[in-house]
Amino acid sequence: MGILEHTGWEKLLELMEAEARQKNAPVYEFRKHVSTPFRALVAVLLSSRTRDETTLEAVKRLFRRADTPEAMLALSEQEIAGLIYPVGFYRSKAKRLRELARVLLKEHGGRVPESLEELLRLPGIGRKSANVVLSSAFGKNAIAVDTHVHRLSNRLGLVSTSSPAETEKQLHRLVPEELKSRLNTTFVAFGQTVCKPVKPSCGSCPLAEHCPGAR
C-alpha cells in the first residue's frame, strides 16, 4: 500500500504545503520576486547549486540594474559578477547570464520563448530549468525534476529509480495534469523544511505513518 492510496494527490500536496508554509519554506518568498518570465529564467540559472535565500539576495540586487535582456547585455561580465553576490560561481554564472541575454535578443527578440525545445536551446538552461520556467512563469503543466522532487518522489515510494529522467517520466504518468505545476513548488518547499536531504524530520512529519522512507 503506497501513500497515495491513503491520501490521493490533492490531499498529499495539501498536507505537505500546510507543513511547509508553517515552517516558512524559502521557496515561497523566492517565487514572489521572480514571477515574470525573464526574472524566472535569470533566477533559475543563478540558483544552480545555490539555496533560494542566497539566490534571492542576488536577484533583488541584480534586477535593480538589469531587469531586461538589453540591460543585462549592457553590463560587463565583471559588473554582473559583482551584482550576483553571494551565489558563488561568479565567472561562469556572469558569463552565462550575459550570453543568455545576447541569445534572447538575437534569437527571440528579447522575449523568453514558451516551448520546452526553444528553452533548452538557450545557453545555461537545461531540462530542469526549462521546466521551472514553463511552470512558474508560463503556468504550463510542466514537471521540473530537481533534487528535491527526485529525492521526495523516491522516499515516498511514488517512483523507484536513481535516474531523474525516469522520475520525470513516471511522475508524468502518475500526477493529474492540473496538479503537475503545483507539485514542483510543494515538493521543493517540503524538501527544504521537512524531508531534507540530510536528517529529515521524520519524527514530526505528517506523512511518516505511510511513508516507506520514514525512519
Add this chain to the structure above:
DNA sequence: AAAACGGGGGC
C-alpha cells in the same frame, strides 16, 4: 577540515 548543496555541459 570535510562534506553538502546542485544543475549544466562536455565527453
Add this chain to the structure above:
DNA sequence: GCCCCAGTTTT
C-alpha cells in the same frame, strides 16, 4: 553515465 565546474554553507 561520469566527470568537471568552483563559492558558500553546514556539519
